[in-house]
Amino acid sequence: MNREPKLDRFNDNVLAKYDVYNSIFLTLPYTEIKKTGALLPLFQEICEKGFQMNKNPSEIVERFFDKYGEKPSEEEKIDLLFRFIQYIERQVVLFDAIEDASFPIVNNMEGRGTLRNVKEEAEAKQKLGELQEFLKRFSVRPTLTAHPTQFYPGSVLGIITDLDKAIQKNDLIKIRLLLAQLGKTPFFNKEKPTPYDEAVSLIWYFENVFYQSASKIHNYIQQNVFDGEDIGNEVISLGFWPGGDRDGNPFVTTEITLKVAERLRRTILLNYYRDVRKLKRRLTFRGLQDTMSEIENDIYYSAVSQSGRIKLSLEDFKQKLKDVRTVLEEKHQSLFVEEVDDLLNKLYLFGYHFATLDIRQDSSKHLEVLEEVIELSQNSEDLLPADFKELDEEAQVNALTHAQGKIDVGSLPEGMGKSTLSSIYAMKEIQQTNGEKGANRYIISNCGSVQGVLQPFAFIRMCDWEKPTVDVIPLFETVPDLQKAHVVMEQLYKNKVYREHLDRRGNKQSIMLGFSDGTKDGGYLMANWSIYKAKESLTKISREYGIKVVFFDGRGGPPARGGGKTHQFYASLGPTIENEEIQLTVQGQTISSNFGTKDSCGYNLEQLISAGISNEIFSEGKNIISDEDRETMTELADISYQAYSDFKKHPKFIPYLEKMSTLKYYANTNIGSRPSKRNNSAELNLSDLRAIPFVGSWSQLKQNVPGFFGVGTAIQKLEEKGDFEKVRQLYLNSEFFKTLLENSMMSMTKSFFPLTAYMQDDPEFGKFWQIIHEEFLRTKALLLKIAGYKDLMENQPAGRASIQARERIVLPLLTIQQHALRKVQELSKDDLNEEKLGIYERMVTRSLYGNINASRNSA
Incomplete structure (x- = not known):
């Protein structure tokens, strides 16, 4: 292990390499303006000195052209500035790839927060039994979302991956070729991606990274903490929003939801098929080859079948592998048992669903659906009372609680009612093909009331689903909603029908809390403190009613959106906050920076697991906030809230x-x-x-x-x-x-x-x-x-x-970017410059990308 300080490792393996590879990149002759690469460092120097001298961006740009240009025309200036943007975008990619390649060197892969470190600490403190018990009930669920905080198309992600490998090998010829490819590869979409396009891009991470990293961690825990015994718990599960997140996205349709679920299923089956083929090459013993051939053929058929028919059920797949394992133990000295266990663990973690596809919609849209359902109720006694709107709050809650039936979605006109209810029928269909975990969570954005939860709960039951295998998850976002969240949940816990539903769901209630909109609404300190206090209140009320509350955190990349050092955050939560499951959204540059390679993915998953373990087992009371400190925190939050408001x-x-x-x-x-x-x-x-x-x-x-x-x-x-x-x-x-x-x-x-x-x-x-x-x-x-x-x-x-x-x-x-914005403001005053105005507006838009992607180290 490298004993150099982390900063020295970073300087030697990232900064030094960037200087070398960037010098190669800047000399590549792939643009029409051959001097672009040579001029960019000069422009950078002018920028740095210009800001030190208090010059504005336009003065800096003009200073550059005065010093290094040969009396260029306005058109030539604009052309070069666009070229600079293209180069800088690719410099960011190069830096990303070098950081990815150097990740295991810069970070101590066996140090603090890793599973090896956790196990050694548990043994030293004689807490191995506690660790085992905790891991039997604790889990981590990263949920990938398509929120647009990074724009790399799949082709660029592929180049980053290949660059990563070439840099690790210091293969200068390959690096030069890849940099040349990078220069020719388009970076932006002429059209918006569809939700399905977004899903395909993100499923790449599941297929190529999480599949290996998550199972490796599960195997490690099984072998090293449980001595090979079955853990009996998914320590890691995966969530997915693209194709299911309808909140504010009219382009997510039921057809896309079903297509994404199918893509997830086919992808995991193809991953299993590859593993089965590898295993078959090892299991060349009598009595096993026929079984392995049957599994191989059935899984391949299930993965590629146009009808979507599953030829080998998940349970039969598991049983056949268990039978293979028994034969290996009894007749072949347990040869290759670990490889069989690895595949069995993957089946346990990923099933035929790979990741749970969450459905999400804003509560305001449910009011539109409610209007349509009330209209339908004029002709059906199974749904809601025809006079629902005239009822008082208590009577409305009672009506929603007991609503059920079978709404024929096909008979509805195009609109919010049809799209929302058809998404519920889609959940049922996905559960039949991918298993219950394929789609068993319905999330309600901007939820602040009992009716906010009971409306979609009623819609689900009206879709011919009397005892739904679905968790209804309120998302509390604004400061006022966070402050009354526990009151809303207590009323739901007292509701007999809803409580029976929770009983069927294992007396577990998931609740989502939104950092992003909380910060936008209440400012940084108040948002975070409101969420902390809401978690305490929700934990307290849930424990009183015998409910295990699970918090699902809507976190973004930068700290302003709930990001930052998330493992430190989870390790700091005390016993007053339920923390047996860490569930969080991961998006954009946070996906590529924290989970983009097997090394970074494994490391950051281990950090999250160890955060939960540290909070529960090793904290020894250090994460309890005293009454005096609580008063100070409240006073700070209140003052900052007022200042921000x-x-x-x-x-x-x-x-x-x-x-x-x-x-x-x-x-x-x-x-x-x-x-x-x-x-x-x-x-x-x-x-x-x-x-x-x-x-x-x-x-x-x-x-x-x-x-x-x-x-x-x-x-x-x-x-x-x-x-x-x-x-x-x-x-x-x-x-x-x-x-x-x-x-x-x-x-x-x-x-x-x-x-x-x-x-x-x-x-x-x-x-x-x-x-x-x-x-x-x-x-x-x-x-x-x-x-x-x-x-x-x-x-x-x-x-x-x-x-x-x-x-x-x-x-x-x-x-x-700032120069272009200044030009836009200047040209907006004159109607005669529409063409030039359009050029500078394009420049502003094009300059957004590189800066967005450069922020990938926010989390």
Whole structure:
């Protein structure tokens, strides 16, 4: 094992290699302008010096052309700037590939947070029995979503994978070829991908990464913690949203849902087929070859059959392998038993579903469905009372509770009712082909009431499903909804019919909590503290009613969307929060950075597992927040919430995002199938705006407001009243608070205010920019004071170095983006420049990609 400090390993294996391979990349002659690669480093230097001299982006761009151009025309300038964008996008890819290739060297694959370390710690503390008992009931479920926070098409992901391998072997000839291929490969879609396209792209990770990494971890636990005995529990399961997530995405249809489920099933069967073929080559003994040939033929038929017919059931597949295992033990000295066990474990983990396809819809859409069902009820006594709307709240709840029947979806007109109810029938169909785990979760976005849960629960029962094998999962997102979530759930636990449903589902209730919209609504501290307190209240009420609550966290990539160091977050949750299952959404650049290779996937899955173990077994009371610390945290959250709310109410808040940021350009990027707003109104409404373009726009400005705004003001208020030491003690005592502040430091490390400093002189937005900048400086100074650091992220030097390297790569890109935005503002005042205006708007859009992808180390 390499004993060098992590920062040295990063510098030697990432930065040094990037310098070498980037120099090769910049000399490749694949563009019409041969000097592009030679000019880009010169432009980068001009950018760095220009911002040090307080120049604005347009002045920097013009300075470059004055110094290195040969009196270029406007058209030639524009052409070169577009070429620079293309080069920088590919530099980000190169850096990604080098980081992936160096992952096992930079990270200690057997160090803290790995399973080997956990086992050794359990043995040293004589807690191996506790560890075994916990692993029998604990699990981790990463759920891949298609939220558009990365845009790499499949062809580019393939190049990253191949580059990764070539870099590991230091194969310069192959690297040069791949860099040349990279230069010729398109990076953006001319049209938006369909939800099915998104699903296919992400299933690649299941097929090529998770399939091996998850089973390897399961095998390790079985062999090393349980001495070869069956664990009796899926320590890792997988979730999937593309093709099932209808929230705000009108392009997700029932047909696509069924196609995605079929793709998941065929993919896992083909993976099994490959493994069976490998196993068959080993099991050449008498009495086994015929069995292995039968399995091989049946699995292949099931994988490729156009009818979708399964020739070998999952249970029969398992039984045949168990029979093979018995023969190996009894007659062949247990030769290749481990290989058989590996395949059996994969069958146990992935079944014929591979990953659970979640169905999700917004609660407001259920109100539209309800209207249609009430209309249908005029002719059917099985559904709802015809006078449902006139009933009081209690009577409506009672009617929804007891509603059932069989709605004929075919007889419904095209609309929300038909699409929603047909998605429920699709769940039944998927369960018949892929098994119950194929689609057994219905998630309700923006859920804040008992009816919000009971409406879809009623719809499910109205689809000829009296005892549904489906978990109904409310998603609480806004601060007010989080604060009353436990009241909603207690009413549901008291509901006799719903409680009977939970009994059938193993007395387990999954509840989703949304970090992204929570941050957009309440600011960074309040969102995180509201979720923490909601988890405590929900845990308490669930335990009182004998329900095991499972929290499913809607996390994004950057800290502002609930990302950051997630394993530290889960390790910090105390005994007042149920934590036997860690379920979280993973998306965009977080998928490729944390789970994009077998090494990184295995490492980060182990980190999540060890976080749960540490919280439960090794914490020894350290993760309990005292009453005094709790008061301090509440006071900080309240003050920051007020500061953030006042900021949102500023009359320039929405105009600033519309005119000075890249917000309106997100819809043009074609990086995701989902619209950037929940409605089609022309006017920008913050509540309808999705968290991704909201947070992303601040990121493009290099201001990262959602990751820190209000934090500095809150700490300063306590400092002014002589309570700074209380904040310091909270930081020292609470891993939860410490993790929040460290993630906030990450957001600020990615901020760069010189980029937009020109805005302080803007007659309309100057004062607003200053409000943001002052809060940034205030927060930075106070966080450094609390932590005792001289620099942000001082305790994570390798992570800081990675961010700085990426920020340096994209600085020219951001300079071009801001220059183009300034040109757009200038040209918008003159109707005669529509063609030129369109060119600069395209430049803004094209410049979004590289910066989005460069943020992959947010989590």
